Amino acid sequence: MKNKKQSLTRKEAIQKMGKYAAFTAIGTYAILNPLKAQQTSPPDPGGGPFD
Amino acid sequence: MYKKPEFSEQIDDHYLLWFESSNSYSLVDDIFYKLLQHYFRSRTKEEFVKQLEDQYDYSADLSEHQYRRIEEYLQQFDIASESVGPPKTFINNRTFSSKYYTIGKQSVQLSFNEEKVLNLIHPMIAHLETESQDHIKLQLFIRYKDDELQLQKNENPIEIFPSSEYHKLQGRILFHLINLLHDTDEKDWMGLFHASAVSYKGRGLLFMGSSGSGKSTLVSLLSAHGFALLADDTVPIKSGDQHLYLNPSAVSVKEAALPLVQTFWPHTQSHTPGIVTKGKGNLTYIPMQEHLHTVGVPCSAVIRVNYQKDTPTQLTPLDIKSALETLIPESWISPNPQNAKSFMDWLTTVQFYELSYSDFQEVLPLLKSLK
Numbered sequence: 001m002k003n004k005k006q007s008l009t010r011k012e013a014i015q016k017m018g019k020y021a022a023f024t025a026i027g028t029y030a031i032l033n034p035l036k037a038q039q040t041s042p043p044d045p046g047g048g049p050f051d
Numbered sequence: 052m053y054k055k056p057e058f059s060e061q062i063d064d065h066y067l068l069w070f071e072s073s074n075s076y077s078l079v080d081d082i083f084y085k086l087l088q089h090y091f092r093s094r095t096k097e098e099f100v101k102q103l104e105d106q107y108d109y110s111a112d113l114s115e116h117q118y119r120r121i122e123e124y125l126q127q128f129d130i131a132s133e134s135v136g137p138p139k140t141f142i143n144n145r146t147f148s149s150k151y152y153t154i155g156k157q158s159v160q161l162s163f164n165e166e167k168v169l170n171l172i173h174p175m176i177a178h179l180e181t182e183s184q185d186h187i188k189l190q191l192f193i194r195y196k197d198d199e200l201q202l203q204k205n206e207n208p209i210e211i212f213p214s215s216e217y218h219k220l221q222g223r224i225l226f227h228l229i230n231l232l233h234d235t236d237e238k239d240w241m242g243l244f245h246a247s248a249v250s251y252k253g254r255g256l257l258f259m260g261s262s263g264s265g266k267s268t269l270v271s272l273l274s275a276h277g278f279a280l281l282a283d284d285t286v287p288i289k290s291g292d293q294h295l296y297l298n299p300s301a302v303s304v305k306e307a308a309l310p311l312v313q314t315f316w317p318h319t320q321s322h323t324p325g326i327v328t329k330g331k332g333n334l335t336y337i338p339m340q341e342h343l344h345t346v347g348v349p350c351s352a353v354i355r356v357n358y359q360k361d362t363p364t365q366l367t368p369l370d371i372k373s374a375l376e377t378l379i380p381e382s383w384i385s386p387n388p389q390n391a392k393s394f395m396d397w398l399t400t401v402q403f404y405e406l407s408y409s410d411f412q413e414v415l416p417l418l419k420s421l422k
Contacts (some may be wrong), residue, residue, distance in 0.1 A: 010389075026082070026113075026117065027082035027084075027085075028079070029081075032077065032380055033380060034380065035073075035245075038221065038243045038285070039222030040225065047348060048214075049171070050214035
């Protein structure tokens with residue numbers, strides 16, 4: 001029974017909770033910016049060949 | 052009122068949005084997506100607030116808070132396009148030394164003013180060095196001067212990189228070599244992923260993960276066990292066919308992983324020492340491609356690698372949010388709208404996994420059986 005509860009998706013949970021959920025849940029987002037130019041793995045700071 | 056995202060795509064229970072002005076992606080949940088739709092449908096703040104009050108029983112306070120939140124969110128994408136490029140200057144290369152390489156059917160001349168500069172690039176492509184100076188298709192001039200690395204391709208104006216950002220010079224040169232090998236230019240590519248890739252029976256597997264996650268070690272071992280290496284560290288993916296293509300660079304193996312990798316790649320005459328860096332120690336470059344194939348392969352799985360001593364071997368589905376948070380910020384993804392759309396479409400066609408492992412032999416059958 002416990003497992004079943006955990007497998008509810010967030011969407012299903014929100015639907016079940018109806019308007020109450022809409023009132024409290026404010027929506028989430030993430031912003032992902034790709035690199036501006038091609039590059040190889042960045043070096044760790046300091047100790048590079050030009051330092 | 053701010054501009055709408057150019058593209059949006061539903062992926063699992065999220066929506067992925069793309070904003071052209073800043074070339075940004077945003078992954079939002081269904082509630083935030085609905086709020087955005089209300090925002091773009093409303094002509095005024097009052098209209099937006101009223102919609103939320105009527106449809107969701109939001110209080111006026113919460114509705115206004117959401118309005119401000121959305122405006123703050125959208126403001127971040129409202130960036131004017133970058134100013135014009137660097138001034139058109141050219142490198143005086145009369146005193147430079149040169150080395151020559153064969154990339155596929157083409158020849159490259161790499162000219163440099165200091166040995167230090169050569170050491171940034173040569174180890175990656177030492178296996179492609181040639182004596183021949185005929186039919187040079189690509190000339191690259193690199194100069195180190197006043198803490199700057201300057202790069203000039205053929206007769207084009209120079210590009211400048213601070214010397215502490217030498218990985219950007221390496222990436223740029225590698226991209227020129229990839230374009231030479233595949234007879235392409237920048238607009239043909241959807242992206243250059245910070246990842247490693249192999250192919251097996253015509254299917255591509257892409258491995259991503261932070262520095263030290265064991266991507267290079269894993270592809271080194273796979274390449275010695277029936278998988279064909281496509282790319283280490285940077286993986287080109289084409290926009291048109293959305294296939295993964297070969298990167299001609301040798302695999303960079305960190306000092307700590309070298310003893311293990313060397314047991315499968317023992318021919319040390321093909322190993323080239325690279326630069327010494329803090330954190331990664333001595334790098335050794337080992338060429339592992341059998342041939343420089345120019346045929347792409349479709350990518351069937353994107354796998355986040357997590358090597359940890361004594362951890363049981365597990366290949367589990369990875370949620371889209373974790374997958375994109377790993378992939379996008381570390382990769383170059385073309386700002387061209389057509390290519391950005393291609394990237395979003397491609398995301399809906401691949402499976403994402405997480406691979407935790409300590410015993411490589413247990414990984415082989417799992418990856419071979421991936422559909």
